[in-house]
Amino acid sequence: MKFVDQLGADETIEHWDRRHRRLGALRSGGDAGYDEFSNEIFYSVRLGRLLDIIGDRTEYAAPLRILDAGCGKGWFAHSMARFGHAVDGIDVSEHAIELCRANATGHSSFHLSPLADWQPPYLYDVVYSIDVLFHIMDDALWEASVLNLAALVRLGGLLLVVDHESDVDRTWSFYQRTRALQRYQSLLEPVGLQVDRFVPYGFRGAPTGFLVLQRVF
Template identity: 45%
Template sequence: MADDTRIRVTDRTPGEYWDARHADHDDLASGGHMGLDRPGNEIFYAQRLGTLLSLVGDLSSPAAPLFALDAGCGKGYFARALARCGHRVDAFDISPYVIDHALAEGGGPRYAVATLDEWRSPWPYDIVVCVDVLFHVPDDEEWAAGLRNLASLVRVAGRLIVTDEDTAHRTTRGARIAHRPTAAYRAELEPLGLRHTLFRPYGFRENRVGFHVFTRTR
């Protein structure tokens, strides 16, 4: 007879799932590609980071740093990189475990525990980035609420940079991955004043995900 007290993966809350995933895997695999070895994930992270930094640009200076938000920051890899480039970085994640890990690493960002739809800021951001997070939100209403909240945090002429496939159809992979069509992102964001200005694929092996850039026009 099955043990009914055993918690299945699909019974976990998102926070519990990510706490367990990050605790069970190293600092790259837990937020990267669990099917890759360490060298593969090193390349995967470096390739994504290089593309992200090129999209953010080099407009920051010590006198006028960009204000950036890393939404769903994991263990802080991208947040620390943005801080090293001179940006003022806030970062949050749903997992208390990874925020503790990121705080121990230090490196400049200000970290907090929050969900995509509940983060608030007293100031707008020049850049809001959300790397490999939104397609891990399978519930469409939760996804839309998180996306709209992130959009509300972007200043006029600022950019929201999110990652997903550039596809025409919704695709699910298992219980925790749902890739939305680009049209779904546009439908949520364009009424809020954000225009889709660019898609740049990762170009890493068979991965179809890439960076969608939305620019606030009003």
């Protein structure tokens, strides 16, 4: 099904800034169809899956350097910083980034930037993007975003992207398009990232989860 009014890049920025201003801390970056209690569980489940992948060890003298790509109001980034990691968070919503900065904890910093444009002076141990990429409707921008995030991962580091576990692309609405896992694989393997596994959320039967890739060259 084709949605003729699907969001362009500028419209997407406006949509998410309005959403972050209008909705509460959890529903704005979670599932707007869930109540606050369900979103509390939803966030906790996703954080648990993230820790299953990254691991539960940290080192104060040499913390993991992590990028939260599309951090929203910072729930996951703040959690990672409290765990002792060094975290950068980026998002296109000015309002969300203002809140992130106001609530920053530990070794964390937050920046207004699209995923495709972020260029820090260092690489990351872990780059993750939670429930963001399937809101990029334009395929060229989606590809540029994925490739830029991949370029920020150090040798041996991890890229975690969230999408549906599917072998076909599908447009769900004017602001949601999921891509086949094979598309990520064909895009990223030539630039040195190898698929490790898919970790489903396991939340209320949804096919969503983390595609885990590791930089091997």
